[in-house]
Amino acid sequence: MRSYGQYCAVAKALDVIGDRWNLLVIRELLLRGASRYTDLQGGLPGIATNLLAERLRALEQAGVVTREEAPPPVATTLFSLTERGAQLAPVVRELARWGAPLMAERGDGEAFRAQWLAMVVRLSLVDRLPDRPPVTVELRADGEAMTVETAGGGVRTRPGPAEHPDLVLSGSAERVVGVLAGRLDVRDLDHEGDPEVLRRLRPERAAA
Amino acid sequence: MRSYGQYCAVAKALDVIGDRWNLLVIRELLLRGASRYTDLQGGLPGIATNLLAERLRALEQAGVVTREEAPPPVATTLFSLTERGAQLAPVVRELARWGAPLMAERGDGEAFRAQWLAMVVRLSLVDRLPDRPPVTVELRADGEAMTVETAGGGVRTRPGPAEHPDLVLSGSAERVVGVLAGRLDVRDLDHEGDPEVLRRLRPERAAA
DNA sequence: CAGCATCCGCTTTGATACTG
DNA sequence: CAGTATCAAAGCGGATGCTG
Numbered sequence: 001m002r003s004y005g006q007y008c009a010v011a012k013a014l015d016v017i018g019d020r021w022n023l024l025v026i027r028e029l030l031l032r033g034a035s036r037y038t039d040l041q042g043g044l045p046g047i048a049t050n051l052l053a054e055r056l057r058a059l060e061q062a063g064v065v066t067r068e069e070a071p072p073p074v075a076t077t078l079f080s081l082t083e084r085g086a087q088l089a090p091v092v093r094e095l096a097r098w099g100a101p102l103m104a105e106r107g108d109g110e111a112f113r114a115q116w117l118a119m120v121v122r123l124s125l126v127d128r129l130p131d132r133p134p135v136t137v138e139l140r141a142d143g144e145a146m147t148v149e150t151a152g153g154g155v156r157t158r159p160g161p162a163e164h165p166d167l168v169l170s171g172s173a174e175r176v177v178g179v180l181a182g183r184l185d186v187r188d189l190d191h192e193g194d195p196e197v198l199r200r201l202r203p204e205r206a207a208a
Numbered sequence: 209m210r211s212y213g214q215y216c217a218v219a220k221a222l223d224v225i226g227d228r229w230n231l232l233v234i235r236e237l238l239l240r241g242a243s244r245y246t247d248l249q250g251g252l253p254g255i256a257t258n259l260l261a262e263r264l265r266a267l268e269q270a271g272v273v274t275r276e277e278a279p280p281p282v283a284t285t286l287f288s289l290t291e292r293g294a295q296l297a298p299v300v301r302e303l304a305r306w307g308a309p310l311m312a313e314r315g316d317g318e319a320f321r322a323q324w325l326a327m328v329v330r331l332s333l334v335d336r337l338p339d340r341p342p343v344t345v346e347l348r349a350d351g352e353a354m355t356v357e358t359a360g361g362g363v364r365t366r367p368g369p370a371e372h373p374d375l376v377l378s379g380s381a382e383r384v385v386g387v388l389a390g391r392l393d394v395r396d397l398d399h400e401g402d403p404e405v406l407r408r409l410r411p412e413r414a415a416a
Numbered sequence: 417c418a419g420c421a422t423c424c425g426c427t428t429t430g431a432t433a434c435t436g
Numbered sequence: 437c438a439g440t441a442t443c444a445a446a447g448c449g450g451a452t453g454c455t456g
Binding site for chain 4: 209210227228229254255256257258259
C-alpha cells in the first residue's frame with residue numbers, strides 16, 4: 001500500500017494494516033489460530049487467491065504474521081499471528097462492536113461462516129453465574145456449528161460442534177444473531193436442551 | 209467501496225469505513241469537532257480534494273457524518289460526526305494504541321500536525337494526583353502548539369497554545385513523542401516552567 | 417476564497433486460468 | 437496444497453477548472 005505519509009499513530013497503523021482484506025485476514029487468524037492457506041481462503045469468501053498470497057507476504061514482512069513449515073509428516077505451511085499481530089485483537093473487537101448493529105439485516109447473497117459469530121458472541125454473552133458448574137452451548141447457524149463455553153466469568157468459543165452441550169440452538173444465521181443480540185427470543189430458534197442456560201449468559205440488561 | 213459480501217460484524221463495519229482515508233477523516237472530526245472542508249483538508253495532508261469530497265458524501269450517506277449549513281453571517285458548511293459516527297472513537301483509539309510504537313521513527317518527509325499528538329497523549333498521560341489543583345501543559349512540536357489539561361484523573365487536549373501553562377515543552381515532533389512515550393527525558397526538550405508537572409502526568413511505570 | 421467536479425495516467429483489485 | 441500469471445476493471449492521486 002501506499003503510505004499516508006503522516007507522522008500520526010493512526011495513519012501509521014493503517015499504513016501497515018489498512019489495505020483491503022488485511023483486517024479480515026487478521027480476523028481469521030485471531031479466530032482460528034494457526035491456519036493453512038486453503039483454510040484462510042475458505043474463511044475469506046470473495047478474496048482472490050493472488051491477493052491472499054500478496055497480503056500474507058506483506059503482513060509477514062511487517063512482522064504481523066509468521067509462516068512456519070510443518071515437518072514432513074504434516075508437510076504443510078501454517079500461518080499465524082506474531083505477538084505483535086495478536087495485539088490487533090482490540091482493534092478487531094472494537095470494529096466488531098461498531099459493526100454489530102449492522103448485522104440486523106443480511107445483505108443479498110452475503111456469505112456466512114459460523115466462526116464469525118464468535119466476534120459477536122464474545123461481545124454479547126457473559127457468565128452471570130460463574131460459581132455454578134460451567135455450561136456449554138452449541139450454535140448451529142445455517143447448518144454450521146460453533147461451540148460456546150463459560151470460562152472465568154466470560155465465554156470462550158470454538159469452531160465445530162460441542163461434545164455434551166447443555167443447549168443446542170439452531171436456525172438461520174440471521175435468527176441466531178437476533179437471539180444473541182437480544183432482539184429475538186430463544187423460542188424463535190429450534191432448541192434442544194435447557195433454554196434457561198441462555199438466560200444465564202445474557203447480560204443483566206440486554207444490550208443493543 | 210465494494211462490499212466484502214460477508215455476513216460478519218467486522219466485514220460490515222469495514223464496508224462502511226474501510227475505504228482509504230475514511231478512518232483518517234473520522235480521526236480529524238474526532239479531534240477537531242465540527243470542521244470546514246478546508247480545515248479537514250489541512251488536517252489530512254496528501255488527500256486529493258475530489259476524494260475528500262467523495263468520502264464525506266459517502267460517510268454522510270452512511271449516517272456517520274452530518275453536514276450543516278451555517279446561517280448567512282458565517283455562511284459556511286460544517287461537517288461533524290453523528291452520534292453513530294462518534295461511536296467510532298474506540299476503533300480509532302485502539303488503532304492509535306497499536307500504531308504508537310511505530311512513532312519511534314519518523315519516515316522520510318512525513319507530514320505532522322500537533323493535533324495528532326492528542327491521540328498519543330490520551331493514551332500515555334494520566335493525572336496521578338487528581339486531588340491537587342489542575343495543571344496545564346503546552347506542547348510545541350515542530351512549532352505547532354497543543355494544550356493538555358488535567359481533568360477527572362485523565363487529561364484533555366485542545367488545539368492551539370495554552371493561556372497560563374504551568375509547563376511549556378518544545379522541540380521536534382519526534383522528541384516530543386519520545387518524551388510522551390517515556391523514551392526520552394524532559395531535559396531532551398526545551399522547557400519553560402516546572403518540569404515536575406510532567407512526572408505527575410506520567411503513569412506509575414512508563415509504558416512502552 | 418470555500419467547496420467542490422472533471423480529466424487523465426497510474427496503481428490496485430478481482431476473476432480466472434494455470435503450475436510445482 | 438499453496439500458490440503464480442495474466443488481464444480487464446475499478447480506484448486513487450495530481451492537476452486544473454468551475455461556481456457561488
